[in-house]
Amino acid sequence: MTEHTRAGRSTTEEGTDMRGDRTAAGGKADRKADRKADWAARKAEWRASEKARKARGEAPDYGSGPMGPPNAFTLLPWLLLGMGAISNIVHGETPNPWVGAAGLLVFNSLYVTLVFRAFHKPAREAAATRWCLGALAAVTCAMAGGYGGDWLLFFPLLGLATGAVVRGRRLAPVMFTVTAVAGVVAGLWEGWDALGIVYGTFLSGMVTAAILALAETVRELRETRQELARAAVDRERLRFSRDLHDLLGHTLSVIVVKSEAARRIAPRDMDAALDQVRDIESVGRQALTEIREAVTGYREASLAAELDRARAALTAAGIEPVVRQSGPPLPPQTAALLGWVVREAATNAVRHSGASRCEIELDGTRDRVRLVITDDGAGAVGSTPSGCGLTGLRERLAASGGTLTTGPAADGGFRVTAELPADPAAGGDGTH
Structure with a gap:
């Protein structure tokens, strides 16, 4: 009986030791699994943060990864x-x-x-x-x-x-x-x-x-x-604000002028007033299209289209437009830059000058192009806020190797003079 008891105790102790070994082995495996799970969680968190940074347009932050830089x-x-x-x-x-x-x-x-x-x-x-x-x-x-x-x-x-x-x-x-x-x-x-x-x-x-x-x-x-990414964002904001100023300033000026004309002539000639209203509708639709194009970054200011719009806006405001063109055909980028100048100068003439005549003269050679816009008014055309209007145009042209000068004309009125290389591509992208 004593031998059986001893044998039973021995068996019990052996079983206890085996269970203890299994428990220790299991605890070690659990700790190892916990470490692997923690490492996987840290990697997943870092990858999620990097995806969020990429979605916001920010540069990767390699220093915040699981390993990090030396310290x-x-x-x-x-x-x-x-x-x-x-x-x-x-x-x-x-x-x-x-x-x-x-x-x-x-x-x-x-x-x-x-x-x-x-x-x-x-x-x-x-x-x-x-x-x-x-x-x-x-x-x-x-x-x-x-x-x-x-x-x-x-x-x-x-x-x-x-x-x-x-x-x-x-x-x-x-x-x-x-x-x-x-x-x-x-x-x-x-x-x-x-x-x-x-x-x-x-x-x-x-x-x-x-x-x-x-x-x-x-x-x-x-x-x-x-x-550099922040600077690129700032440049894009500046470009977009400049585009919106140029687009909306011109368009709203035309709408205001045509609305005043419709109001004046409506009592005596309803058909002519309706023509002005239809023009307002057309200008509004065109403005919506241009704003959508500006938002997507694809808009180019066509010089021919801007000259036509300038004639229409000046005529509606009671200003006689005179347009003279000479020289070879212009590259698209040069024409786009000069289109912005025509738009801004015509808008300022309509809004500020009180002129009766506005001359637009474009003279181009194989090497250089010169655009001069002169009105006979007395308005303070050049008093635009910094970063808008003529100041923004000056920045556009300077980025492409050109110049923009503004001031009183010799025989009265106001003059805007823009000069550009015939191919401003070497000077930078001035359209944006």
Whole structure:
């Protein structure tokens, strides 16, 4: 009976051990699965954020990914190279252990301070950082020169801190100095075996400096790309506001003039008033089409169409239009730019000048085109807000190598003069 009891106990203990092993194995598998699930969740979150940034037209933010760029915490694990020195102190193999412990404390404090200051440019370039690096070099030389052995491994840590702090042209001479000192001190203890310390010191400093410089360059390029994207958005906003100002200013002026004409003639000639109303409807429909085209970015201001609209608008306002054209056919881009000038100048003449006559003269050669629009009014045509009207036209033409001058004409009235290269493509895209 006793044997059966013992056998039963043995079987029970064995079963308990087996269940414990299975439980431990299961817990380990669960922890591994949790880590994989957490990593997958972080990747999915990062990818979702990058899709959202792409949908908003922003540049990718590679620094926010699961791995991220290097930082001060990535340089702290290298302090484990000093575990051999700590072991020597614990086992009583180091003379004057309190001096060694104090040296380790000072070394670790200076190293942590330097690596955290290395990732902030103002702090990295401060005089205090250079003093900390000098103190770290002095402590390293004192400990390695006094104890040797595992304490020589602090030289590669000194090289790593040097590579993290010193950048640019100063890096090479400083690293050669640190490596030479490491070679001399290690050579006194290890002889030719000190080559490993020399190699480790030089390589740790140069590789650290290269990696951190590359990370900074990538960050600066990313910031530059984002700034260029913002500048492109600003340019597009400016183009769109300019187009809307030119389109709506001209169209609404024509509608106002024709509405006034319809109101004046309606009591005595209803048919003529209805003709003006039909013109208003046509102008409104054309304006809707032009605005849709401007929104989609495909609109080109045709010079011939703008001249026809200018004649109609001036005539409706009681201003006699006179148009003179000479020279060879114009390239589409040049004609589009001059079409904007005709539209704005005619609109200003209708709205501000109070003129009775407006002359539009276009003279072109193989190399250059000149457009002059003169009215005999007295309105302050040039007093448009900054960034709108004639100011916007001046920007358009300047982007294509042209000029726009405005001011009083010699015999009274107001004059707008636009000059452009016959082919402004070399000067930029002035239509937008």
